[in-house]
Amino acid sequence: MIVVKTVGELQNVVKEHRQGGARIGFVPTMGALHAGHLSLVDEAARSCDLVVVSIFVNPTQFNNAADLENYPRTLDRDVALLSGTACRLVFAPSVAEMYPEPDTRVFDFGELDKVMEGKHRPGHFNGVAQVVSRLFDMVRPDMAFFGQKDFQQLAIIVQLVKQLQLPVQIVPCPIIREADGLAMSSRNTLLTPEQRKIVPVIAKTLMESCNFAGHRSVKEVKNEVTATVNKSTGLEVEYFDIVDGFSLQSIDNWDKSDYIVGCIAVFAGNVRLIDNIIYKKK
Template sequence: MLTFRMIKSLTQCLRGYRSSGLRVGFVPTMGFLHAGHRALIDESVARCDITVVSIFVNPTQFGPNEDLDRYPRALEADHELCRKAGVSMIFMPDAGEIYPPGFQTHVEPGPVAEPLCGAVRPGHFRGVATVVTKLFAIVQPDVAFFGQKDFQQCAVIRQMVRDLNLPVEIVTVPTVREPDGLALSSRNSYLDPADRVRARCLSQGLLAAQVAYGEGEQDSQRLLAIARSLMNEVDQLQYLELRDARTLEAVQGLVEQPAALCVAATIGPTRLIDNVLLIPPPTALSDRELELVSHVMGRQATAGAQGSPPL
């Protein structure tokens, strides 16, 4: 496994592999890797000849009062996880390598970045879109892997790739959860033991609504009420919304097309996000919607079509 800190060295090495026709997979991360990241890496290693993992805490996606300075870091453990998983290269630049003096060009995402986290974290997805575009230009991967837990981020990146004609296939990998249902996140390390117990209510609410949907409940307001009724242990519920899985437009009335039930909440000082997919039975979907289920939602879509996937 090779480690690079400079763009020039990485691109020179990758050029040789690419000229040999090898398929390059890319997993962009901010480090502090856990089993959720490992799932992305495993998917890349299985599908591609070369897997590149970037570790870069991107300053442009953090707001003025957010956790940039205290974002968890564990470089030695990250390297060991990557080595054991079969990663070919780690790209670990500093901020000055990605944003050199005089940097002034940014990628502005469109309406898909405006609701949900975009509404409560102004500028966040501008930073995400900019750094991902730069990383794609540096690595030039054939395939890039992202986690479903960051569902809106995946939607923003997919739209960006389409709009800018970037030659990258985007693969969404289902959320990895703890045995009690909590979605894995680097920020879970902020939770003290009591808050960690309280945080379970997020997945409990989401999965209860997903089960109800699988049993035939389609009314969006009743589904939201089911989820909300189990989330009374949060300190602040920033949003709990049903959104069209492709456009992220709000779902009104009956849920008859693939949808994402998304939540963001604070537990103590920690902000957590999570989501589940509500997928109509395949016989109720158009060809376009079946394609969405297959390509946007990954393996979990099939598992979730009749209810919630096993924890």
């Protein structure tokens, strides 16, 4: 496995493989890797010849300076984890390498980035679009793999590829969970032992809500999920919305869409966790 830190080194290695007929798979990450990330690498290896993983904490997608500062950075550990996978090339650039000049591009995603994460983290998805489009331009992958835990981000990236007419196939991959149901996330490492014992209630509540979704009104399900999570000391729901899985707009009736997803953001102290559950998909 090769670790490179410059765009030139990255493109030289990718070019060599591509000239040999290799299909390029790409897994962009912000590091602090866990089994969820490794599952993306495994999925990429099933259909690609060269798997590239980027590790870069992107400053333009953070609207909270403290969140950026506290985001875990564990490059040596990440590289060690990847060495046991099908990954053959790691791109770990500096901020100066990624942004030799400020990126002032502003993207228009219509209503996709105005709700949920976009509403509570203004500018976040514009920063995501900036870094992902840059990475796609640098790596030029045939396929790119993203986890469905970041459900709204995935929708944004699909739209980004359409807008820029990029020749890359976006592959959504299932949420990977801990044994107690907690969605794997790099932010989980920031939880205290006490918080870690409590947070599985988020996934548990979402999964249990599937038992009565459709039998109760959308509003009742939203209220029930929010109240149940908030009952746990130390947890506070920032939002829970039930949306059309394509438009990401709120629905008020189970018959309004054939693809319905519940998306939640919860604070455990200062640690912000997100998760989602699919209620309906045809």
